[in-house]
Amino acid sequence: MDDDAEHARAWLAIEGITESDDGTWRDAETPDEPMTANELAHSWVDVAITDPDLDGAGRLRLAFGFLDLLDDYWVTCEMRFALASRTDPPPADVFWAGYRARLEAEREYAAVGYSLWVDWFEDRGTVERAFAEVLGNDLDRLGRVARDEPLFRRAGRVLECSGPVPWPLKYPVYQAAAARPELHPALFQGLRGSYGDVHGSLDTAAGLALLGRLRLPADTPDVERLRTVLAAGHNNHYRSPGAWEAAAS
Incomplete structure (x- = not known):
């Protein structure tokens, strides 16, 4: 699970998202607008779980990494939505x-x-x-x-x-x-x-x-x-x- 968290952290870093010392998250493009865990989940988990460069298992691993980092309910919602997909469920x-x-x-x-x-x-x-x-x-x-x-x-x-x-x-x-x-x-x-x-x-x-x-x-x-x-x-x-x-x- 630590590996999943680090995988998600690295994925976010590529997108310019990093965690601050106070536990909030910041986008390099808007550094003066910190995000809570819930705001980050709503903004980025859907993007992660539909990443075209990953297979189904890889997308779930990334989503679980978000869960390890954030423990936010919305992460579980996005995973449930993905599983219910009729086109490409993980x-x-x-x-x-x-x-x-x-x-x-x-x-x-x-x-x-x-x-x-x-x-x-x-x-x-x-x-x-x-x-x-x-x-x-x-x-x-x-x-x-x-x-x-x-x-x-x-x-x-x-x-x-x-x-x-x-x-x-x-x-x-x-x-x-x-x-x-x-x-x-x-x-x-x-x-x-x-x-x-x-x-x-x-x-x-x-x-x-x-x-x-x-x-x-x-x-x-x-x-x-x-x-x-x-x-x-x-x-x-x-x-x-x-x-x-x-x-x-």
Whole structure:
């Protein structure tokens, strides 16, 4: 990933774009007009990901370099647009390998988790493959992976943003995660999102049973409220908007 970042930095330098000591970016043609990471992403990622001198994998590598430099959500949007192209889409397997690598990194990529949540998992046309690529395909390994292995870190990050994933897809993974106490806080966030997200997906009985298996820090917020609404048969906050508030009293 460091190599991808340096590749993107070198590509930008050729275009006259360099990073300042204060973390902003400057164009040699307009040095008095610094750009934020988001402004740079909006201005240059589309240019990079359509670079005619690169093949599909090379364009994705360059885009991932931008993500490594900026951790900006718009970079993930441009990659998603490119993958949806009908004329010259980059290879999807390279894209998902890049996502897995960043979900496994010690550094947390906020843009990756956010894009999974609001784009790939909320879209019923993409969620099945997306969830399989970032975690579902590793279900058999989840029960035996060591806590310090990259997959374990990836699993926690995916569980946290998995609320919109349809229950039949994620339930086997949730069951496997419930057998790993170290993953319980992340699994709770997944259950909480399964109830609280607009597009959350949750089976009340199975969710309540999973919740009962979790061993969480005493100060974890919303545990009893979630238990109360699930026991009452509510499976989504937005379909029963008063239930959550009532559970607090």
